[in-house]
Amino acid sequence: MDTTPLDPEPAPPPDPFKAKQAQDILGYIPHALGFVPAESAVLISLTGRRLGATLRLDLPRHRDADTLTGFADAAAGYLRRHRAADSSLLVIYTAAGWDGTPPAYAVLAHHLLAGLARAGLPVRDGWVVGPRHWRGLYCTDPQCCPDPGHSTDRIAESVLNAEMIYRGSQVAASPEAALGLPEAVPGWDRERLRTGVAEFAGNFTGNWTHPDTFRRTLGCWEREVTGGGLPEQDMAAFLLASLECTGVRDALVVQVCLGFDAAYGGALGSGLLTAPRPGTGFPAGTGTGLPEWEPDRSPGEYGSGFARILTGSTASPPDWGRVDAAAKLLASLYTAAEATPRAACGTILAWLEWARARGSRAQSMVDAVLGECADYRLAVLIHGLLASGVLPEWSFDPDTAWPGTAPRAA
Structure with missing residues (x-):
């Protein structure tokens, strides 16, 4: 069963746009995901007439009955x-199998319809979208759906x-493009940066995890x-050099999500x-004082929260404002890094995309990392996490999931 990359989006806010026609819904999906799906199944939950979560999964590579049943049940479960x-x-995006009788996508659709019905989420309507x-x-009504179908131009021209x-929503051509990584950073000299990273790394090797040094380092990250x-x-x-220490790297993820207290206390409690x-x-301008820290939990409680x-x-x-700000910085x-x-x-960027339940972008990012550094351990672990289809618990509740940046529709 291939359930990754996986992209659920949270439910819409109280004042969403109105989706009145099929092309409105089909126009909404790329905005909800941030990119145009390809060879994907997209499921949208409904509460009454209101659109809710948007879930995208890669189409399964194998199409035997057991695989399709498992795929459908997993999709419905999510x-x-x-x-x-x-x-x-239900919307199936595929360039293949339009000209058969029945078309190839019909078998997949049958299993998805059955799986969603078993889960108490009967499909009210569905479409298939190809390149054109x-x-x-x-x-089967030629007046409604003439062969081979309506032009995708009608989707692009929809009111929604x-x-x-x-309103400012943008759609990228692919998950890779949707990452929005800058091509260069104005004002940074690459050679000078390389030299600076090497100098800081040399000065701090073996010392990053001293409690005082760790606190000051996290303080530098917090300011940025x-x-x-x-x-x-x-x-x-300096920040880049600090990421050579896996303790700083892991604490930074927690700090981005929950703040300095959780990161430092968790690192301390985790030993x-x-x-x-x-x-x-330390770089100039960081000061000599240490960030204040007064623990309000036991070391074990800090360590447990760090791991969770x-x-x-x-x-x-997580604190979604901090997550979005940190993603831009990273x-x-x-x-600029090497x-x-x-x-x-x-x-870390891949993890933040996973935390925001944007599995396709997370997969693209971790693939880029592994393409350059095939044995980078945390990237290997995240790759496995994505392959398993696991998502963070907070992503399944509209009140706790990442709220996104695109407008929502109903």
């Missing part, structure tokens, strides 16, 4: 996690698609994550802070 839903819509045409899944574009802009070049070099000597030679956020095994969500650092710091930035 959509069923939207507890308020009472029915669904779209039609109702089971429409035009309204979303007017919350600062809203790009760091000075020396600070960028990561073991270096015997503090590091020296990294594995997504908690219903308590995208710039990734573009070697291990680049792999670390890319892997």
